[in-house]
Amino acid sequence: MAKAKTHYVCSECGGSNPKWQGQCPHCNAWNSLSETVLAESRPGNSRYQSLAAGGGVQTLASVETAEAPRMPTGAEELDRVLGGGLVRGAVVLIGGDPGIGKSTLLLQALSHMGTARKVLYVSGEESAQQIALRAQRLAVDTAPVRLLAEIQLETILATLAHEKPDVVVIDSIQTVYSDQLQSAPGSVAQVRECAAQLTRHAKTSGTTILLVGHVTKEGALAGPRVLEHIVDAVLYFEGDTHSSFRLIRAQKNRFGAVNELGVFAMTDKGLRGVSNPSALFLSQHSEPVPGTCVLVTQEGTRPLLVEIQALVDEAHAPNPKRLAVGLEQNRLALLLAVLHRHAGVACFDQDVFINAVGGVRINEPAADLAVLLAIVSSLRNRALPDKLVVFGEVGLAGEVRPVQRGQERLKEAAKLGFTRAIVPKANAPKTPIAGLRIDAVERLDQAVQALRET
Ligand code: TYD
C-alpha cells in the first residue's frame, strides 16, 4: 500500500506545514505541530458530486428515526451508565487508572455478549495467554470470545473487515499505532489518527467499538482532547484501588444521560454490580464523631449517601494547608471564605483537610453545606447530631441555595433511618416525611445556628 501523505498541523492555529518544526510558522507557537494523515478529497468522485448538487440535504422531519436497539452487556450497572446498553455502531471510550478493572469488566461484558453475538477482544497490552488466564479466574473461559493480540492499526482494521464482529474491545488505544505516521505509539498524533480510523470503521460497518484509554496523573484521559470529541460516549472508572468498590460514570453520552453512576465491587471472581449502593459510602462509627457529616448526593437517577469528613488542625506554617480528596480543591478555599465572612467562623490559622469516604468523587455543589458543617464540627470538636443528613449549595453571599431532586434525597435518607435533615428552604417538603425532622435554612449562619440548638 502506498504511504498516505502526512502533514504537521498546529494545535493552536490549525495551520499546516509539510515538515516538523519546533515553532509553528503561522502563529509562532512552540511545540504545537503534530503529525496527521492528509484526508484524500477527490472532487471527481460521485458522492462528492451528488453532495455538491445538494443531494445530501434533507429536512429534519423527513429523516427516518428509529430508537436505536440496545445490546445489554450483561453488567446491569454498565448498561445503566450507557443508557440501557450498547448501541450498534457506537464508539465508547472507557478511561481509568491502571489496575482499576477496565480489562476485567470488558472481558466479562464480552463473554456475556459472546453467547448471542460475534465478539472480538483486541489486546495490545496482554498476550492471548494472559487474557485466557484471566478468563479462567473469571470463570468465563468457555465463552466464545475471539482474541487478537495486535497493535498495528492496519492489521486490526483488516481483521475487523474480515471477521465482521458485532462488538470489539480495543485494549488500549494508546498501544495501537498506524504505519502511516512516524510518531511513536501513544503519541497525540497516533492516538488521534487510530481513534479516528476505528471510529470511521464503526460508523460504516455498524460494529460497536469499546476503546480502553489510559489516564494521566491528573486523571484526564491521556492523548488529545479530540479523542473525547470523536467518540460517542466517554466513561470513567473511578474509586480507590485500596477499597473494593469501583464507580463508573459517563462524562459524555450521545445515547443517554450523563452523570448516571454504576457501582461495582471487585471480588475474586471479577466485578460484581451493586444494585443498591445508597449506604455504601458511610463509615460505621459506633457513636457520632466530630468532623463528619452525611451528605445526600444525587448521581443520575439515584440518591447516594456519602460521608464527608473534615479535619481542622492548628497550622504550623505561614500558609495553612487546604486539601480536598474527592471534592473540589478550589471550592474549599471559596467555602472557607464564605464561612468566615457570613457565619463568623475563622479558619485562617488552621490546616483544613476534607475527604469524601470510599473514593467517590463529588462534583455537585450540593455538597457545600455538608462540607462546611463537617468543618465547623471538627473545628469545635463537637459531633454533629446523630442520624443527621445535610445538602445544599452555598453561595458567595452566604445564602443556601436549593438543589435538584430534594424530595428524593430526603426520602432516601428517611428510608435509611436518618431522623434529621438540614436542607435549603426551597427543598423543604410541603408534606412532612415520616420520621424525619427537617430544619429548612436560607442562610449559612442559620445552618450553623441549627447545630448549636441541639
Ligand atoms: P484490570 O482489569 O487488569 O485493570 P485495568 O485493565 O484497568 O488496568 O484489573 C486488575 C486488577 O483487578 C488487579 O489488581 C487484580 C484485580 N482483580 C481481582 O481482584 N479479581 C479478579 O477476578 C480479577 C480478574 C482481577
Ligand code: MG
Ligand atoms: Mg488492562
